[in-house]
Amino acid sequence: MSSFAHQLIRWQKQHGRHHLPWQGADAYRVWLSEIMLQQTQVATVIPYYQRFVAAFPDVAALAAASEDDVLAHWSGLGYYARGRNLHKAARIVVEKFDSAFPRKFDDIVELPGVGRSTAAAVCALAYHERRAILDGNVKRVLARYCGIEGWAGDKKVEERLWQQAEALLPESDIATYTQALMDMGATVCTRIKPKCVLCPVQADCVALATDRVAALPTPRPRKAVPERHAVFLLLMHGNDILLEKRPSSGIWGGLWCPPQFEDETAAREWFIRQELEASAGERLEEFSHTFTHFRLHITPLKVQLAHKPLRAAQPGAMWLEVEEALGAAIPTPVRKVLSVLSPLLSNQHQNRRG
DNA sequence: AAGCCGGGGGC
DNA sequence: GCCCCAGGCTT
Structure with a gap:
């Protein structure tokens, strides 16, 4: 196993977050949490997630609800296509998979609103399958650790990040490792004022060694908002x-x-x-x-x-x-x-x- | 490849 | 103010 994965897994057990409401939950709830967490911070999601699972405790309950009811529970969370796609996907799960959340990556990634990273997160966290994710946290951690320059929205840069994400995967402890990447990004390898002295992989971090921590990841090009x-x-x-x-x-x-x-x-x-x-x-x-x-x-x-x-x-x-x-x-x-x-x-x- | 799609946290 | 956040879909 790479030193990177080993250090992260060890760090996670002692310093990671262990009380997020969707941790250790079934695939339906992990999927729901991942959709809510797209472009949305954990602290914002938690109360929505709690109300949502109370109203729709399983995928069949979600499918049975009206889209209007689902969107009422999504109200205020933004990116409402997520809510509409979630509801649509729940109905697909009921129809096509007999109300059992699909077990295969290829089936999960076909669901509306689920892309490569979200499908991988469900497989890794709920099914302990060896899959790489690439969300905002991972992009930041890898850009720094590997010293990758360029905006992650650039196709070539994103491809390099995916490649590294795959290459650094451990053989086992996938769920712990995946959670470690996200927890590290959220609490140590933060966008501003990262706590490099607390980082479990500081010894091998390219950005730290070359004094580029503050400069990476390369920010997105900005345009004036009309x-x-x-x-x-x-x-x-x-x-x-x-x-x-x-x-x-x-x-x-x-x-x-x-x-x-x-x-x-x-x-x-x-x-x-x-x-x-x-x-x-x-x-x-x-x-x-x-x-x-x-x-x-x-x-x-x-x-x-x-x-x-x-x-x-x-x-x-x-x-x-x-x-x-x-x-x-x-x-x-x-x-x-x-x-x-x-x-x-x-x-x-x-x-x-x- | 670029634009569209919300709202809020943190500085 | 500014920038980004457990991204994906459409054009």
Whole structure:
């Protein structure tokens, strides 16, 4: 066994994390945790994971649930395609694998939302199979340990990292080793101010030996984020608000939001076309929401309807009490607006979904 | 290869 | 503010 793997396994037993809620769990829960942990930090995931397994204790329960219910439990976690794919995958597992989470890597990696690294993580952690993972932690650890230059998003760089990840695998103790890589990256080989004096492989680290720890891994090239504007039309009737289900592709796919417009003029035109009559209108305080690739400035426009709408809500739309809406599949900025709208709600209720 | 897809932690 | 996080999918 390489010294690298041996040192990591030894380090893990004494200094690794041993109380994460999905550790030692079955393949379903390991898979669920891995999906939630994609691009999301452990501390953020834990409360979502706890609520999720309580609601959907096994893959059959998840498959039996509605996509809407699944997304309601995903609300606030972001990257909602993960939630939609998770639900889709659960139904595939029920149909194609008789409700037993697949045992083979080739089957797991075919599930929607599961790529090479996530499939390998499930195989290594749940099945103790000899598979290499390559997530953010591993990329950082290997870039430093092996002294690999270049942004990991670059195809050639990523291929080198995969190659090293495979080459350094131990013959046994795969689950412990895999967890060690991630725990090391999360607690010792951190992005900023790494604790090299505590590192079990400091003696062989190329970055440390060549004084490049702070420079590796090479950061992603940055671009300016464009600014966009939007109006949220908060159509109220008493305590009820109108929400529309967004198309499954694009931002906040499959989630429930107030009607959204590019500007106030577009919102007014839509309002008139719907033959609605307002008894009062109010422009609420503008706020902004930042995504990875743009910043959205949101102006909430609150309108009290004079009469109850004659027509029922159209398909893909629904009227909900504000309090109910806070328990639905809504993105964070909508949660923010609804919380302002309903200041009488108790803190406990507002925080229920985290 | 590059863009899209959220939200938050930590500095 | 900035950068990244137990990535994968689409174009």
